[in-house]
Amino acid sequence: MSQTTSIETAAPDEGGYDPHAIQAKWQRLWEERDPFRAHDDDTRPRKYVLAMFPYPSGDLHMGHAENYLYSDIVARYWRHRGHNVLNPIGWDSFGLPAENAAILRGADPREWTYANIDQQKAGFRQYGVSFDWSRVLHTSDPEYYRWNQWLFQRLYERGLAYRKSSPVNWCPNDQTVLANEQVVDGHCERCGAEVVKKKLTQWYFRITDYADRLLDDLDTLEGHWPSKVLQMQRNWIGRSTGADIDFQIEGRAEKVTVFSTRPDTLYGATFFVVAPDSDLAAELVTEAPADVRMQFEAYLDQVQKQTDIQRQSTDRPKTGVFLGRYAINPVNGERLPIWAADYVLADYGHGAVMAVPAHDQRDLDFARAFGLPIRVVVDTTADDEASLDDLDPAVTGVALAGEGRMVNSGSLDGLGKKDAIAGMIAELERRGTGRAATTFRLRDWLISRQRFWGTPIPMIHTDDGRIVPVPEDQLPVRLPEVTGLDLKPKGSSPLGAATEWVTTVDPATGGPARRDPDTMDTFVDSSWYFLRFLSPGSALEAFPPAQAAKWAPVDFYIGGVEHAILHLLYARFITKVLHDMGLVEFEEPFSSLINQGMVILDGAKMSKSKGNLVLFQEELDAHGADALRVALAFAGPVEDDKDWNDVSTTGATKFLARALRLAHDVTAPAGVDSARGDAALRRVTHRLLADAPGLIEQTKFNVVVARLMELVNATRKAIDTGAGGADPAVREAAEVVAQVLDMIAPHTAEEMWAVLGHEPFVGLAVWPDADTALLVEQTVTAIVQIDGKVRATLEVPADIDGDALEALARADERVLRSLDGRAITRAIVRAPKVVSFSTK
Numbered sequence: 139m140s141q142t143t144s145i146e147t148a149a150p151d152e153g154g155y156d157p158h159a160i161q162a163k164w165q166r167l168w169e170e171r172d173p174f175r176a177h178d179d180d181t182r183p184r185k186y187v188l189a190m191f192p193y194p195s196g197d198l199h200m201g202h203a204e205n206y207l208y209s210d211i212v213a214r215y216w217r218h219r220g221h222n223v224l225n226p227i228g229w230d231s232f233g234l235p236a237e238n239a240a241i242l243r244g245a246d247p248r249e250w251t252y253a254n255i256d257q258q259k260a261g262f263r264q265y266g267v268s269f270d271w272s273r274v275l276h277t278s279d280p281e282y283y284r285w286n287q288w289l290f291q292r293l294y295e296r297g298l299a300y301r302k303s304s305p306v307n308w309c310p311n312d313q314t315v316l317a318n319e320q321v322v323d324g325h326c327e328r329c330g331a332e333v334v335k336k337k338l339t340q341w342y343f344r345i346t347d348y349a350d351r352l353l354d355d356l357d358t359l360e361g362h363w364p365s366k367v368l369q370m371q372r373n374w375i376g377r378s379t380g381a382d383i384d385f386q387i388e389g390r391a392e393k394v395t396v397f398s399t400r401p402d403t404l405y406g407a408t409f410f411v412v413a414p415d416s417d418l419a420a421e422l423v424t425e426a427p428a429d430v431r432m433q434f435e436a437y438l439d440q441v442q443k444q445t446d447i448q449r450q451s452t453d454r455p456k457t458g459v460f461l462g463r464y465a466i467n468p469v470n471g472e473r474l475p476i477w478a479a480d481y482v483l484a485d486y487g488h489g490a491v492m493a494v495p496a497h498d499q500r501d502l503d504f505a506r507a508f509g510l511p512i513r514v515v516v517d518t519t520a521d522d523e524a525s526l527d528d529l530d531p532a533v534t535g536v537a538l539a540g541e542g543r544m545v546n547s548g549s550l551d552g553l554g555k556k557d558a559i560a561g562m563i564a565e566l567e568r569r570g571t572g573r574a575a576t577t578f579r580l581r582d583w584l585i586s587r588q589r590f591w592g593t594p595i596p597m598i599h600t601d602d603g604r605i606v607p608v609p610e611d612q613l614p615v616r617l618p619e620v621t622g623l624d625l626k627p628k629g630s631s632p633l634g635a636a637t638e639w640v641t642t643v644d645p646a647t648g649g650p651a652r653r654d655p656d657t658m659d660t661f662v663d664s665s666w667y668f669l670r671f672l673s674p675g676s677a678l679e680a681f682p683p684a685q686a687a688k689w690a691p692v693d694f695y696i697g698g699v700e701h702a703i704l705h706l707l708y709a710r711f712i713t714k715v716l717h718d719m720g721l722v723e724f725e726e727p728f729s730s731l732i733n734q735g736m737v738i739l740d741g742a743k744m745s746k747s748k749g750n751l752v753l754f755q756e757e758l759d760a761h762g763a764d765a766l767r768v769a770l771a772f773a774g775p776v777e778d779d780k781d782w783n784d785v786s787t788t789g790a791t792k793f794l795a796r797a798l799r800l801a802h803d804v805t806a807p808a809g810v811d812s813a814r815g816d817a818a819l820r821r822v823t824h825r826l827l828a829d830a831p832g833l834i835e836q837t838k839f840n841v842v843v844a845r846l847m848e849l850v851n852a853t854r855k856a857i858d859t860g861a862g863g864a865d866p867a868v869r870e871a872a873e874v875v876a877q878v879l880d881m882i883a884p885h886t887a888e889e890m891w892a893v894l895g896h897e898p899f900v901g902l903a904v905w906p907d908a909d910t911a912l913l914v915e916q917t918v919t920a921i922v923q924i925d926g927k928v929r930a931t932l933e934v935p936a937d938i939d940g941d942a943l944e945a946l947a948r949a950d951e952r953v954l955r956s957l958d959g960r961a962i963t964r965a966i967v968r969a970p971k972v973v974s975f976s977t978k
């Protein structure tokens with residue numbers, strides 16, 4: 139594109155700051171010349187800056203305004219530091235809202251989706267975000283989701299994608315399954331409906347294979363990710379260490395294994411509990427008498443209506459059914475009655491527990507409710523405390539969960555907890571009936587959804603019962619047209635009813651077959667999108683490994699804390715898989731992470747339903763992008779919530795007008811040595827240059843705005859009361875204002891830069907180095923007294939010695955005039971502040 143467009147600059151008249159005109163002008167130029175494109179062949183150091191990509195939910199809102207402002211500040215910052223910056227944008231455009239909107243209107247989810255994307259694109263352009271627009275991606279484009287299908291098949295080959303039948307979270311409203319991560323306090327994360335359990339065959343990704351790495355590698359992110367997020371991830375993965383213990387069941391050939399974090403308490407086991415909704419319970423009850431079976435069935439019905447949260451809550455009466463069977467304690471041969479009870483979950487550990495009521499509160503509550511024996515095997519009394527009798531859990535109802543010495547435990551007696559656990563594990567291993575084990579709270583990732591608007595799962599079910607991948611040369615499996623399809627949720631995927639689409643052939647035999655009708659969880663789409671930005675148009679590969687080596691991992695990632703678990707965990711998992719496939723060298727996708735606070739109103743979250751919305755587009759139209767950006771950046775620390783009441787777009791506009799006016803008032807020509815200019819102003823300028831990098835890298839954007847205000851004020855003062863616009867230090871200050879302001883208010887900054895006589899773009903101008911000589915407070919003001927009266931002040935070096943200071947004072951013109959020929963009889967010098975002369 140030609141570079142000859144002449145740059146008209148706004149008139150310098152008072153109050154002539156016209157943000158909308160300035161904005162339109164520079165946005166046009168950016169669009170024409172595309173200055174923020176990242177170039178793969180650029181050899182300068184690189185930075186990859188990314189804000190979590192948006193869902194095309196409609197207009198951009200204040201949350202977007204904040205999020206993409208922050209990432210833009212950081213992207214612009216690194217350009218000013220001479221880096222080749224990648225700051226891409228795309229849309230996370232599959233998902234339920236589009237589908238639900240389409241159902242409401244009887245339309246195609248594509249229409250809603252792409253119309254919203256266009257609207258948001260325009261909003262971002264109007265907001266002056268310096269994206270590389272050449273790399274836009276939409277996850278709902280076949281060009282993108284083709285690579286989801288590729289990824290799925292790679293996971294399938296590696297045994298990391300598989301199908302199983304198990305109780306899953308089912309949202310009765312959305313009529314689809316949910317991953318554990320999408321169930322919040324027993325309710326659907328999206329629609330709030332109460333989630334129920336349903337046994338279904340679904341596709342899973344084996345994220346549990348990576349549980350140890352996902353947990354251990356969090357240590358490498360310490361100090362780079364918010365500690366809260368690290369903790370949430372750790373809790374979610376939830377590693378427990380202990381032992382797997384095998385129990386013989388009377389009348390059953392195979393042993394049953396339980397997981398326990400307290401194998402040391404095995405001698406204290408007095409009963410055995412299985413999850414009512416486990417296969418084991420169903421099996422054990424088949425041989426029970428009819429009345430027990432009926433009782434069990436009724437109980438199971440009741441249990442299946444409960445959420446996991448309810449099942450695990452401690453403050454509700456314990457319920458259960460004795461199954462009439464017995465397990466044998468492997469260390470002492472005791473018969474333990476087997477119960478089915480809802481506090482044991484089917485999908486944690488092995489779905490069965492050895493119950494040790496003396497030392498586990500849930501087991502104790504259960505034992506007391508059903509009159510089961512309670513045996514203490516750990517003496518938790520401290521030396522000087524009451525006897526163990528006083529702590530008897532059977533009486534107090536409080537389990538002894540603390541540490542102590544083993545009792546009633548054969549050869550373990552007298553040992554402390556750690557030794558007793560080790561001793562018991564050794565004993566179990568010797569007998570071949572147990573071993574050290576680790577269990578995770580993390581479950582495999584359920585990725586299939588019974589909805590239309592997602593990536594079709596690229597698998598084929600042959601009529602003879604095999605499940606095979608769609609041959610790679612037939613990818614992508616595109617979504618069919620919606621015409622004639624009923625998208626309404628009905629428990630199975632609407633794609634199953636697209637007869638023509640679903641009918642296919644077995645690639646091996648040509649025999650009849652059907653496509654898998656489910657689509658993928660949209661978290662699959664977002665688990666690797668940051669890599670797709672490296673070559674969004676590639677038809678050959680998901681991403682080129684060579685580009686990944688150059689650009690990734692993402693240096694700066696920003697988004698809401700609501701993604702602290704789901705998205706980040708999945709992206710970390712997929713990155714590790716890609717690492718193991720040899721496609722990326724790194725194992726963590728995001729080197730640093732920031733969670734921005736929310737923009738709130740009157741102390742509350744903004745919401746359409748509450749009617750307390752501040753509309754992004756309205757603010758943008760009223761004040762322009764720069765004022766909105768300055769006001770938001772200034773409103774408070776990045777991580778804090780910002781109340782719109784504290785956001786001053788009016789103040790921001792005044793500040794921007796003042797800044798621009800500086801540029802108009804500069805009369806010193808460019809290129810004049812500013813060293814001769816106003817030293818006080820130069821110090822303010824260079825202190826900002828020196829401090830801005832640290833402030834930005836610590837995301838203290840509000841402080842940068844404050845420091846810019848300080849420099850604008852100091853420059854104004856120098857113009858009005860000092861050497862005026864002709865002072866080269868004033869030009870220097872105005873140029874630095876433009877270069878630093880660009881991060882926050884890029885349109886005004888470009889305008890200043892042009893007014894100052896520079897070619898566009900200030901957004902690409904590398905900041906000058908701070909002159910370190912100007913950074914120390916080098917001079918102090920010394921006073922000179924004659925016979926007790928101050929006659930002169932001197933600007934002197936802070937480290938001046940007494941002799942030099944006295945010499946300067948004696949030579950000073952004002953001092954000589956005051957002395958008027960009189961001789962100095964005595965001099966007292968306190969360097970560097972005071973010189974006191976006497977003449978009498």
Ligand code: ANZ
Binds near residue numbers: 397482490577
């Ligand atoms: C015996 C025992 C004795 C236990 C004791 C604890 C204390 P975390 O730390 O959460 O991993 N458990 C095992 N599988 C379970 C399941 N499917 N549903 C509910 N509870 C289950 O908890 C591990 C402990 O939770 C295990 O250790 C087991 O009870 C129970 F004084 O075994 B313990």
